[in-house]
Amino acid sequence: MTKNESQLTRLCAWTVAVYFVLFGIGWGVLGRMIPPYPASMPAADLAQIFRDNASTLRIGFAVAAFSTTFFYLWSVGLFRVMVRTERGGKILSYTVLIGGVLTGNDLMFSCFIWLTAAFRPEQDPALIQLLYDLGWLMLDLAFGVAMLYMIAFGVIVLRDAREKPLFPKWLAWIGIWAAMEFLAELIMPFFRSGPFSWSGLFNYWVPFFVPATWMVIVSVYMHKAATRLNEEYESGLPQHVEHTTIG
Amino acid sequence: MGKVTQLANTETSANHRDPQDMSLPGDVGFWTFITADASLFALLFFQFSHDRSSQPAVFDEGQRDLIVLLGTVNTLVLVTSSWLMASAVRNMYRHSVRMGLRLIAGTAALGVVFAALKISEYVLTLRSGHTVSTSPFFMYYFVITGIHLAHLILGVVVLIIVGWRLRAGIRGPLDRTFLECGAAYWHLVDLLWMFIFPMLYLAR
Numbered sequence: 006m007t008k009n010e011s012q013l014t015r016l017c018a019w020t021v022a023v024y025f026v027l028f029g030i031g032w033g034v035l036g037r038m039i040p041p042y043p044a045s046m047p048a049a050d051l052a053q054i055f056r057d058n059a060s061t062l063r064i065g066f067a068v069a070a071f072s073t074t075f076f077y078l079w080s081v082g083l084f085r086v087m088v089r090t091e092r093g094g095k096i097l098s099y100t101v102l103i104g105g106v107l108t109g110n111d112l113m114f115s116c117f118i119w120l121t122a123a124f125r126p127e128q129d130p131a132l133i134q135l136l137y138d139l140g141w142l143m144l145d146l147a148f149g150v151a152m153l154y155m156i157a158f159g160v161i162v163l164r165d166a167r168e169k170p171l172f173p174k175w176l177a178w179i180g181i182w183a184a185m186e187f188l189a190e191l192i193m194p195f196f197r198s199g200p201f202s203w204s205g206l207f208n209y210w211v212p213f214f215v216p217a218t219w220m221v222i223v224s225v226y227m228h229k230a231a232t233r234l235n236e237e238y239e240s241g242l243p244q245h246v247e248h249t250t251i252g
Numbered sequence: 253m254g255k256v257t258q259l260a261n262t263e264t265s266a267n268h269r270d271p272q273d274m275s276l277p278g279d280v281g282f283w284t285f286i287t288a289d290a291s292l293f294a295l296l297f298f299q300f301s302h303d304r305s306s307q308p309a310v311f312d313e314g315q316r317d318l319i320v321l322l323g324t325v326n327t328l329v330l331v332t333s334s335w336l337m338a339s340a341v342r343n344m345y346r347h348s349v350r351m352g353l354r355l356i357a358g359t360a361a362l363g364v365v366f367a368a369l370k371i372s373e374y375v376l377t378l379r380s381g382h383t384v385s386t387s388p389f390f391m392y393y394f395v396i397t398g399i400h401l402a403h404l405i406l407g408v409v410v411l412i413i414v415g416w417r418l419r420a421g422i423r424g425p426l427d428r429t430f431l432e433c434g435a436a437y438w439h440l441v442d443l444l445w446m447f448i449f450p451m452l453y454l455a456r
Contacts, residue, residue, distance in 0.1 A: 163279075163281075173281065174279060174280070174281025174282075175280070175281040175284035176281075177281060178281045178282055178284045178285035178288075179284055179285070179288060181285060182284075182285045182288040182289055183288075185289075186292060188402065189399070192384075192395060192398075195384055195385065196391075199388075199391070200299050201391075201395060206295065206299060207292075207295075207296070211292065211295075
């Protein structure tokens, strides 16, 4: 990895901080999504909240939708490190790239849907509820795109045969586990309250906050990896070495 | 992590386990996965117990309608499968590859038996009019056993991959890691059921 690419990759690793700050403030605080309103809330109550807080909700979801820009940048940076980590064809690296980009996209579109609800809060409460439902169902049930990059990342890291791997193996396993946990979202549409609803333990707290923490740790190692890859390049080590024979 | 490379340097260690070796079987990182997964189930069990204590009558009534016989048979099936898997690992290290592979196949076959019995149990339970939305008890029953069943099906797939990879025996440290991780995962599936069965079917 040349010096320039290494610097840009480290910059991409930092964008995760920008993303989380903007998304946290926009979606979480102003958008009132930590925790979200339960699916069991009556339409009239939900509409009242949208009417009372229309301005903050609008700015919140608009900022949150914009914040995904930095999610895309982060995905590109991770992709470049994956390319240097993956042995053989780069199929899994590209899976990381499209998985990351589509996850950002899913987050962005859900924010647009909630923004639409906040845009004309005076309308029929049933419509506000419909949009609120749609946003949540879309965000949660598109978990497959996040699985793509989390599992592909895991497999690449586990197959990294470097003497000292670029990413720790436990981080790969945490990602794979968190991706599997997303499958609990499959039963989310059956519940309007309780631990499996969109505001519950297993379909909100675990699948949102575990992967978020995982992403931050991945970024720290991504930053370190970019430095190491540049050192490998400077010291004249061949770039895609098959370090040891496996199996 | 560093263990694999370290093992490659010692000639014999790829093929058998030193009795003095107190390190974790398989890959150390894999135990993070096991820990995370077990914690998730612990959360599920905690949530179940919490909800149960708030309405014990509903939970007891639901429990009476479960088919305890099928649950008991499945418990025996899983315990046996775990024993077969442990023997498979032992045989693999003793170079009785054919026996080892047969035992892995036996483990996977018992996994399929468990899944078949579980699905029959679902059909019978649904026919008697209990669904996910009947009561909180049946919600937990279907969700907890469903998540466990998904783990078990994944386990059968893992066993098939491990068996295929080790069809010529253990040839290197990575084969050893595959075998031990596969076995550890299978024991996790068994262990989880050992909590789920008494909790859902028996506890009053």
